[in-house]
Amino acid sequence: MPKNSKGRDIAEIIPAKCIGCQLCLGECPVNAITMEGGVAKIDPEKCIGCGKCVDVCPANSILFEKPRKKKATAAEQKTPSISEYKGVAVFIEVNNGVAADVSWELMGKGRELAEKLNVPVIGFLPGYKVATIAKEAIYYGCDVVYTMDDPLFQVYISKMYGNALTQLCNQVKPEIFLIGATPLGRDLSSIIATKLKTGLTADCTGLDINPEDRLLLMTRPTFGGNIMATILCRNHRPQMSTVRPKVMKMPKRDPERQGEIRAVKYEGPAEIVPRIIETIPFDTAGAVDITRSPVLVVLGKGACDTKYFPMLEEFARLLGGTIACSRPLVEAGLLPYLRQVGQTGKTVAPKLYIGIGVSGAVQHQVGMQGSERVIAINTDRHAPLVQIADYAIIGDYTKIVPELIKGLKERAPALLKEGVQQ
Amino acid sequence: MHIVCCIKQVPDTTQVKIDPVTNTLIRAGVESICNPYDIVGVEAAVKLTERYGGKVTVITMGPQQADSALRDCMAIGAHKAILLSDRAFAGADTLATSYTLASAITKLSAKDPVEIVICGKQAIDGDTAQTGPGIATRLDFNQLTYVSEIINLDLEKKVIRVRREIEGASQIIEANLPVLLTVELQLGAPRYASLPNLIKALRQEIPVWGAREIGADPDMVGLKGSPTSVKSIFAPPPRKGGPVFDTSDGLENSLNSFLDTLFQKDQSILTEVLNPNSKG
Numbered sequence: 069m070p071k072n073s074k075g076r077d078i079a080e081i082i083p084a085k086c087i088g089c090q091l092c093l094g095e096c097p098v099n100a101i102t103m104e105g106g107v108a109k110i111d112p113e114k115c116i117g118c119g120k121c122v123d124v125c126p127a128n129s130i131l132f133e134k135p136r137k138k139k140a141t142a143a144e145q146k147t148p149s150i151s152e153y154k155g156v157a158v159f160i161e162v163n164n165g166v167a168a169d170v171s172w173e174l175m176g177k178g179r180e181l182a183e184k185l186n187v188p189v190i191g192f193l194p195g196y197k198v199a200t201i202a203k204e205a206i207y208y209g210c211d212v213v214y215t216m217d218d219p220l221f222q223v224y225i226s227k228m229y230g231n232a233l234t235q236l237c238n239q240v241k242p243e244i245f246l247i248g249a250t251p252l253g254r255d256l257s258s259i260i261a262t263k264l265k266t267g268l269t270a271d272c273t274g275l276d277i278n279p280e281d282r283l284l285l286m287t288r289p290t291f292g293g294n295i296m297a298t299i300l301c302r303n304h305r306p307q308m309s310t311v312r313p314k315v316m317k318m319p320k321r322d323p324e325r326q327g328e329i330r331a332v333k334y335e336g337p338a339e340i341v342p343r344i345i346e347t348i349p350f351d352t353a354g355a356v357d358i359t360r361s362p363v364l365v366v367l368g369k370g371a372c373d374t375k376y377f378p379m380l381e382e383f384a385r386l387l388g389g390t391i392a393c394s395r396p397l398v399e400a401g402l403l404p405y406l407r408q409v410g411q412t413g414k415t416v417a418p419k420l421y422i423g424i425g426v427s428g429a430v431q432h433q434v435g436m437q438g439s440e441r442v443i444a445i446n447t448d449r450h451a452p453l454v455q456i457a458d459y460a461i462i463g464d465y466t467k468i469v470p471e472l473i474k475g476l477k478e479r480a481p482a483l484l485k486e487g488v489q490q
Numbered sequence: 491m492h493i494v495c496c497i498k499q500v501p502d503t504t505q506v507k508i509d510p511v512t513n514t515l516i517r518a519g520v521e522s523i524c525n526p527y528d529i530v531g532v533e534a535a536v537k538l539t540e541r542y543g544g545k546v547t548v549i550t551m552g553p554q555q556a557d558s559a560l561r562d563c564m565a566i567g568a569h570k571a572i573l574l575s576d577r578a579f580a581g582a583d584t585l586a587t588s589y590t591l592a593s594a595i596t597k598l599s600a601k602d603p604v605e606i607v608i609c610g611k612q613a614i615d616g617d618t619a620q621t622g623p624g625i626a627t628r629l630d631f632n633q634l635t636y637v638s639e640i641i642n643l644d645l646e647k648k649v650i651r652v653r654r655e656i657e658g659a660s661q662i663i664e665a666n667l668p669v670l671l672t673v674e675l676q677l678g679a680p681r682y683a684s685l686p687n688l689i690k691a692l693r694q695e696i697p698v699w700g701a702r703e704i705g706a707d708p709d710m711v712g713l714k715g716s717p718t719s720v721k722s723i724f725a726p727p728p729r730k731g732g733p734v735f736d737t738s739d740g741l742e743n744s745l746n747s748f749l750d751t752l753f754q755k756d757q758s759i760l761t762e763v764l765n766p767n768s769k770g
Contacts, residue, residue, distance in 0.1 A: 357658065483761060
């Protein structure tokens with residue numbers, strides 16, 4: 069146990085474990101902790117050895133062994149109103165009259181959570197002419213759908229939708245509220261959480277119920293996706309969470325399923341601001357949605373030579389896929405931003421991900437770790453992507469890819485014939 | 491016209507490495523930078539004031555060291571910077587952060603009304619994209635997220651017209667001031683700071699405001715004001731690597747054995763995706 073010059077036992081940070089969350093800075097009563105190079109550092113001369121920093125550190129990165137009184141188990145003061153909140157609510161996102169897949173994915177997850185809690189699954193559906201979608205919600209697992217059918221909600225306007233869902237939360241009082249982390253959902257969720265003054269955890273990859281206290285366990289990647297954190301929202305309701313598309317499984321649609329649809333009247337101000345002047349859909353020739361492609365041939369820094377792009381496109385087409393890339397290719401102006409996979413690009417989860425010359429930095433991996441199968445083609449055996457790939461091919465892609473195209477074409481007919489026969 | 495840009499200092503994730511033994515992030519020694527989305531917002535704000543007049547104030551909440559990110563913004567033309575730093579702010583989640591930033595903007599507005607607030611679309615370390623909409627809601631400003639172009643600003647009518655990137659489309663949208671924008675990288679890269687401007691930025695004094703200075707309720711900032719808390723932290727289960735085929739052992743042989751394995755193990759995926767009739 070280290071001591072300072074005054075002979076006091078002091079706490080010590082293990083820099084490798086510190087995640088730089090700064091919780092200890094706020095807790096230290098004597099300002100002994102500062103941030104240095106992204107990690108906390110304790111000034112041994114200032115430290116009084118109280119151990120408060122140890123209590124708050126979520127990463128167990130503080131060494132402190134002095135025996136001390138354990139804080140009385142936090143008899144968390146629960147606001148009595150919390151027990152009034154019941155049920156798992158899901159926001160049903162509608163674009164141009166079509167429900168977003170992620171809403172049904174969350175309906176499936178919501179069903180699972182609701183069964184653990186023995187409460188109903190609730191759908192929140194603001195929109196215009198949404199009767200059919202409300203029925204679909206029931207087929208996908210919803211027990212009660214609250215619709216707010218009004219021309220005011222024909223298109224998405226942040227303020228209006230924020231008001232509508234805040235009203236629904238206040239009336240229905242769900243204990244959990246799930247929203248798809250689409251551009252629209254991310255725009256909306258924070259408005260609602262701010263109005264309700266409750267906690268919101270973005271981009272969760274895991275949701276579960278803690279059997280002891282019925283709290284929602286929200287797990288999300290943090291600090292660049294290398295650490296997973298499980299987040300709680302103890303004393304505020306609803307416990308809000310957003311989940312990216314394709315993270316949860318699509319539930320089975322059951323057209324026999326029964327449920328209830330309740331119409332709710334919107335009570336907020338009916339002023340449609342801001343004004344949408346024009347919506348320009350991406351033209352089909354120039355733009356692609358790489359998140360929807362079942363196969364992605366992803367080009368990295370090692371596959372920058374445009375001479376080979378036609379060959380790689382042929383390879384992608386053969387596999388029914390499309391071309392995507394890592395950040396350096398966008399920065400070099402070789403491919404558009406829309407095709408970028410990774411932290412500052414798109415999150416993808418194709419059936420088959422083929423990385424060509426992609427080293428696989430953390431920032432890239434967070435955008436593709438949901439892929440079903442990963443193939444890496446790289447000259448560097450030690451590239452991070454090679455380490456995690458289900459199949460790795462070491463060598464020059466300009467020689468490998470033509471051979472693969474040839475091989476796939478040769479083998480495909482037999483495979484597909486076999487498939488038909490089965 | 492008064493524009494406030496909210497920025498965040500983040501670790502430069504392009505430098506972050508993983509400890510191969512513990513499988514955790516090595517953060518020590520990693521340089522801190524201004525969040526790339528935020529500095530794009532500062533550039534846009536500076537451009538607006540160059541065209542329409544007015545000034546840009548940059549604010550950030552963070553430890554004392556975060557002043558270097560503020561100086562980066564001043565070096566590219568921001569007029570003023572304020573550091574929101576207080577022990578009471580530590581451990582803030584997005585709800586407490588948006589409260590703190592909104593309180594500071596309210597205080598700035600009392601002297602010189604703030605008409606536009608610009609935030610980055612998201613921070614590269616947390617990725618939540620929650621703080622901007624949170625601030626807009628607290629200030630009751632119009633909110634325009636994912637802005638990729640500022641098309642027009644009419645200061646007489648107090649109307650701004652922008653292009654937003656939404657799912658599958660771009661949207662041209664108009665809002666009345668005051669407004670909060672969250673911006674995409676497409677808005678335009680920040681300019682390079684000239685040496686004299688860099689030196690000037692280094693010499694500027696940056697006021698530090700704590701909870702008392704911004705008139706914040708101590709129960710609504712930092713850890714106390716945060717409804718969410720971290721229960722536990724763990725390393726994600728690593729994806730296990732599969733077989734490696736080295737073409738230096740002979741191109742044809744190794745690729746044949748790769749295809750053999752692939753066709754055997756992942757027949758179902760291939761049956762689904764293969765499209766042999768595609769014309770190359």
